[in-house]
Amino acid sequence: xxxxxxxxxxxxxxxxxxxxxxxxxxxxxxxxxxxxxxxxxxxxxxxxxxxxxxxxxxxxxxxxxxxxxxxxxxxxxxxxxxxxxxxxxxxxxxxxxxxxxxxxxxxxxxxxxxxxxxxx
Amino acid sequence: xxxxxxxxxxxxxxxxxxxxxxxxxxxxxxxxxxxxxxxxxxxxxxxxxxxxxxxxxxxxxxxxxxxxxxxxxxxxxxxxxxxxxxxxxxxxxxxxxxxxxxxxxxxxxxxxxxxxxxxxxxxxxxxxxxxxxxxxxxxxxxxxxxxxxxxxxxxxxxxxxxxxxxxxxxxxxxxxxxxxxxxxxxxxxxxxxxxxxxxxxxxxxxxxxxxxxxxxxxxxxxxxxxxxxxxxxxxxxxxxxxxxxxxxxxxxxxxxxxxxxxxxxxxxxxxxxxxxxxxxxxxxxxxxxxxxxxxxxxxxxxxxxxxxxxxxxxxxxxxxxxxxxxxxxxxxxxxxxxxxxxxxxxxxxxxxxxxxxxxxxxxxxxxxxxxxxxxxxxxxxxxxxxxxxxxxxxxxxxxxxxxxxxxxxx
Numbered sequence: 001x002x003x004x005x006x007x008x009x010x011x012x013x014x015x016x017x018x019x020x021x022x023x024x025x026x027x028x029x030x031x032x033x034x035x036x037x038x039x040x041x042x043x044x045x046x047x048x049x050x051x052x053x054x055x056x057x058x059x060x061x062x063x064x065x066x067x068x069x070x071x072x073x074x075x076x077x078x079x080x081x082x083x084x085x086x087x088x089x090x091x092x093x094x095x096x097x098x099x100x101x102x103x104x105x106x107x108x109x110x111x112x113x114x115x116x117x118x119x120x
Numbered sequence: 121x122x123x124x125x126x127x128x129x130x131x132x133x134x135x136x137x138x139x140x141x142x143x144x145x146x147x148x149x150x151x152x153x154x155x156x157x158x159x160x161x162x163x164x165x166x167x168x169x170x171x172x173x174x175x176x177x178x179x180x181x182x183x184x185x186x187x188x189x190x191x192x193x194x195x196x197x198x199x200x201x202x203x204x205x206x207x208x209x210x211x212x213x214x215x216x217x218x219x220x221x222x223x224x225x226x227x228x229x230x231x232x233x234x235x236x237x238x239x240x241x242x243x244x245x246x247x248x249x250x251x252x253x254x255x256x257x258x259x260x261x262x263x264x265x266x267x268x269x270x271x272x273x274x275x276x277x278x279x280x281x282x283x284x285x286x287x288x289x290x291x292x293x294x295x296x297x298x299x300x301x302x303x304x305x306x307x308x309x310x311x312x313x314x315x316x317x318x319x320x321x322x323x324x325x326x327x328x329x330x331x332x333x334x335x336x337x338x339x340x341x342x343x344x345x346x347x348x349x350x351x352x353x354x355x356x357x358x359x360x361x362x363x364x365x366x367x368x369x370x371x372x373x374x375x376x377x378x379x380x381x382x383x384x385x386x387x388x389x390x391x392x393x394x395x396x397x398x399x400x401x402x403x404x405x406x407x408x409x410x411x412x413x414x415x416x417x418x419x420x421x422x423x424x425x426x427x428x429x430x431x432x433x434x435x436x437x438x439x440x441x442x443x444x445x446x447x448x449x450x451x452x453x454x455x456x457x458x459x460x461x462x463x464x465x466x467x468x469x470x471x472x473x474x475x476x477x478x479x480x481x482x483x484x485x486x487x488x489x490x491x492x493x494x495x496x497x498x499x500x501x502x503x504x505x506x507x508x509x510x511x512x513x514x515x516x517x518x519x520x521x522x523x524x525x526x527x528x529x530x
Contacts, residue, residue: 005130020129045486046146051133053215083143083217085483 047084285317392432
């Protein structure tokens with residue numbers, strides 16, 4: 001079933017929408033010019049996984065001599081964070097960062113003219 | 121789902137508004153699916169932020185000099201206060217959004233804001249009764265001025281009784297004991313043990329006076345006579361010399377919340393306090409469960425070789441521990457559920473485990489952590505979620521909550 005999400009012209013890069021479907025809520029992200037959609041139900045305890053902050057991945061800076069030199073954000077990998085407990089997911093794959101064997105259910109997003117739909 | 125409930129098919133995510141009910145709407149869905157309306161759920165460990173009411177609480181400080189210090193310190197935000205604070209980024213750098221969105225929650229009506237917001241999250245989760253504890257005061261046991269701990273404990277307890285417990289029967293508490301002053305501790309039980317909604321007393325675990333000190337025996341005896349439980353609420357102290365070795369909050373939290381309770385439990389048992397106070401009910405709060413499983417085995421193993429170290433004991437340490445109460449949160453969830461099942465067996469979970477949420481703190485648990493376990497029967501689930509606590513706190517087992525309809529808050 002195609003569910004209308006938004007007019008693309010009104011759905012800015014960096015925004016998101018929460019869509020009600022027969023299979024439950026779906027979070028749709030507009031990120032770096034592409035659309036990604038996942039079940040809005042955290043794999044941890046069922047929280048609204050798609051409704052938290054978008055955060056770059058945090059990395060430890062380890063020098064060639066293996067010494068720790070601090071931390072920084074890796075802006076090439078964006079996570080969305082479940083606001084209930086902080087579980088993080090890769091926005092491009094839905095992969096759980098804390099347990100990489102697990103993925104949120106992913107939904108296809110299609111554009112028809114200026115309309116954005118999610119297939120659920 | 122209520123057919124009359126309107127559902128917005130598409131919505132945006134807002135970071136400029138907040139409601140406890142709305143942020144927990146998915147918890148309400150879980151509560152309906154699991155029929156929580158049919159049985160009692162008691163949360164033995166939840167919190168409010170008493171620091172948001174310091175202006176009211178400080179007026180309850182009995183000593184006029186300390187009262188003035190407190191009121192003055194609260195009047196200038198951003199400067200050093202009388203109470204100080206604890207090091208630690210509990211909200212994971214802002215990722216736990218309710219910690220900073222809470223300020224947008226709107227309340228109305230004559231009830232105290234904390235009553236309104238507490239009832240909202242309780243109903244949303246399906247909780248009938250919640251035992252409410254403070255937040256910054258969890259660290260008050262390490263305050264360098266004993267008289268400040270006593271003054272704040274008495275002020276907070278009196279304010280809590282007058283403002284919250286007297287007015288809302290679904291909110292109960294085990295009151296803070298100023299444990300660094302054993303005489304003040306005893307007097308607290310005498311003065312407040314009969315107040316409405318007071319179901320016991322609580323010792324914050326990060327502190328450096330041992331629980332077996334003779335000075336505490338009169339308090340334990342009084343609590344035993346009154347039939348009120350004593351609980352030890354875990355927390356960390358990043359200034360503790362050992363815990364200073366950790367450099368990330370995950371480290372100090374994982375270890376700190378077990379460490380102090382492990383020390384207190386060890387002292388409690390090997391000094392024979394369960395034999396001296398056989399009817400005193402003892403509860404261990406917010407250390408999870410694995411520590412108890414581990415400590416039972418460690419102490420039993422050594423006890424068989426070193427009975428002369430603890431001659432007061434007539435049974436193995438684990439047998440006394442198995443008669444105490446353990447709050448569930450933060451309940452460890454191993455990939456293999458048989459490991460958790462063994463832990464439950466070790467602590468006699470069916471009668472001794474009491475569910476807790478720790479809401480609104482960052483690692484809160486929902487009732488589902490118990491209800492969804494594959495190895496518990498329905499009766500065991502209901503015991504742990506509310507039945508055990510109802511007996512302990514002498515609560516009416518009839519459910520009193522109102523779970524919001526699905527979709528009522530988005």
